[in-house]
Amino acid sequence: MLIDQMRCNLESFKVGSVPDLYYLPDYVSVNEEIQLLKEITSSKQAWVQLSGRSCQNIGGMVHEKGLIPAPIPSYLKNLMNQLDIDSQQIRLYGDQPPNHVLINKYGPGDGIMPHQDGPAYYPGVSILSLGAPAVMTFTPKWVEVDSTNDTACTQQEESIFLLPRSLLLFKSEAYTAYLHGIAGTNKLGQGGDNMASPVCNLHLIQNCETLHTACCGQALISGKTTGTRFSLTVRRVPRLIKSLLPNRR
Ligand SMILES: O=C(O)CCC(=O)C(=O)O
Numbered sequence: 001m002l003i004d005q006m007r008c009n010l011e012s013f014k015v016g017s018v019p020d021l022y023y024l025p026d027y028v029s030v031n032e033e034i035q036l037l038k039e040i041t042s043s044k045q046a047w048v049q050l051s052g053r054s055c056q057n058i059g060g061m062v063h064e065k066g067l068i069p070a071p072i073p074s075y076l077k078n079l080m081n082q083l084d085i086d087s088q089q090i091r092l093y094g095d096q097p098p099n100h101v102l103i104n105k106y107g108p109g110d111g112i113m114p115h116q117d118g119p120a121y122y123p124g125v126s127i128l129s130l131g132a133p134a135v136m137t138f139t140p141k142w143v144e145v146d147s148t149n150d151t152a153c154t155q156q157e158e159s160i161f162l163l164p165r166s167l168l169l170f171k172s173e174a175y176t177a178y179l180h181g182i183a184g185t186n187k188l189g190q191g192g193d194n195m196a197s198p199v200c201n202l203h204l205i206q207n208c209e210t211l212h213t214a215c216c217g218q219a220l221i222s223g224k225t226t227g228t229r230f231s232l233t234v235r236r237v238p239r240l241i242k243s244l245l246p247n248r249r
């Protein structure tokens with residue numbers, strides 16, 4: 001992990017006007033990214049095909065009632081441990097460590113519909129991005145109306161660049177009062193020109209230099225994703241269950 005700074009002050013990585021949203025560029029190094037991608041793509045864990053993406057469920061199956069736990073592969077333990085330590089400042093997972101990782105795999109043009117993560121999870125999420133870049137948009141679930149003059153106020157839709165090796169953290173209001181999603185057909189524009197909503201972390205992407213280099217330059221400039229993106233969504237399911245079958249005695 002590259003970010004020592006983070007241990008001092010996570011508040012300096014807070015971005016945009018969506019509350020409780022943090023973006024950390026280069027949370028893992030290029031070598032760590034290569035290693036993680038090797039482990040993910042060579043693992044025997046089954047990929048489940050969903051609309052717009054496929055995923056691996058690590059740590060067990062999540063049901064409405066809770067998690068039926070399964071062992072976590074050793075290659076993910078360090079990362080989960082580090083995330084637990086680094087996020088304690090903002091009590092991202094409450095008082096317990098994360099116990100579940102959803103690995104998402106997106107091909108060119110893939111995405112994920114605007115959604116709120118399920119009620120089985122504690123409302124705090126870390127998302128590590130690897131491979132191709134993406135843009136995530138946070139959309140308020142409702143708009144507050146100012147009853148004194150009948151105008152809609154406060155929350156606005158906001159987008160965030162998710163570059164490879166970056167870490168996104170969100171919790172509380174960002175988790176419960178907003179939907180998050182990734183548009184399937186890419187709306188990425190250099191410097192955010194073509195974005196439907198304002199991009200809140202451009203200042204953390206130095207001179208857009210990162211956008212011009214490595215695997216993501218072409219994708220962001222041409223407005224088309226060309227590569228495959230992997231994201232690791234690390235969460236905690238507070239309730240553990242043994243099985244969905246009723247106890248038979
Ligand atoms: O791929 C991403 O960055 C988002 C994944 C996500 O929202 C989820 O797994 O619930």
Ligand SMILES: [Fe+2]
Pocket residue numbers: 115116117180
């Ligand atoms: Fe999600």
